[in-house]
Amino acid sequence: GNSVTQMEGPVTLSEEAFLTINCTYTATGYPSLFWYVQYPGEGLQLLLKATKADDKGSNKGFEATYRKETTSFHLEKGSVQVSDSAVYFCALTKDNYGQNFVFGPGTRLSVLP
Amino acid sequence: SAVISQKPSRDICQRGTSLTIQCQVDSQVTMMFWYRQQPGQSLTLIATANQGSEATYESGFVIDKFPISRPNLTFSTLTVSNMSPEDSSIYLCSVGLLPAGNIQYFGAGTRLSVL
Numbered sequence: 001g002n003s004v005t006q007m008e009g010p011v012t013l014s015e016e017a018f019l020t021i022n023c024t025y026t027a028t029g030y031p032s033l034f035w036y037v038q039y040p041g042e043g044l045q046l047l048l049k050a051t052k053a054d055d056k057g058s059n060k061g062f063e064a065t066y067r068k069e070t071t072s073f074h075l076e077k078g079s080v081q082v083s084d085s086a087v088y089f090c091a092l093t094k095d096n097y098g099q100n101f102v103f104g105p106g107t108r109l110s111v112l113p
Numbered sequence: 114s115a116v117i118s119q120k121p122s123r124d125i126c127q128r129g130t131s132l133t134i135q136c137q138v139d140s141q142v143t144m145m146f147w148y149r150q151q152p153g154q155s156l157t158l159i160a161t162a163n164q165g166s167e168a169t170y171e172s173g174f175v176i177d178k179f180p181i182s183r184p185n186l187t188f189s190t191l192t193v194s195n196m197s198p199e200d201s202s203i204y205l206c207s208v209g210l211l212p213a214g215n216i217q218y219f220g221a222g223t224r225l226s227v228l
Contacts (some may be wrong), residue, residue, distance in 0.1 A: 043219040
């Protein structure tokens, strides 16, 4: 079945630093790929998504590109803020029906002022 | 998008008791999902709940321990039965919206501690 591997955390950065969180996947077929964010004490929020190869998802300054050749969906942001401190989850659809998700282990990001 | 309300937001329960968690959605949805997030870990799917049919459980989860109801297209409940400290987790409800591109929207979760 489909699976996802995600960069282990925690990641600690200074404000305005560049962020990369690596995510690679194993899948049959053509899954959709997602990044979700979980702020302290809250549920998960969709950050961005991509549904096919070479798609770039973007939101709130974050970007990720669906790379089929490297089976990757790395999350990047050019300049992080303290308010970006959260846990980030990479996810993909479990099968081609697209409703069940598989989540990565999560990467905790702490941004220091 | 969808707005999902979960109740209770947190609870502290005694070993051997049961807790029912409610999930209410502001629109009609076909599929609802229940996840468990153990402390410091990722999400694990417990079951998929479709209206009008029995819930489909993932490996390692059984109906006797986690009975689910789905009486209509906007509501579902998950019961954690005969609780033990190992059940202390965050339980999350989510819904899948089509044709919105297979996005899942999550409730804020229920933080359960079992003593």
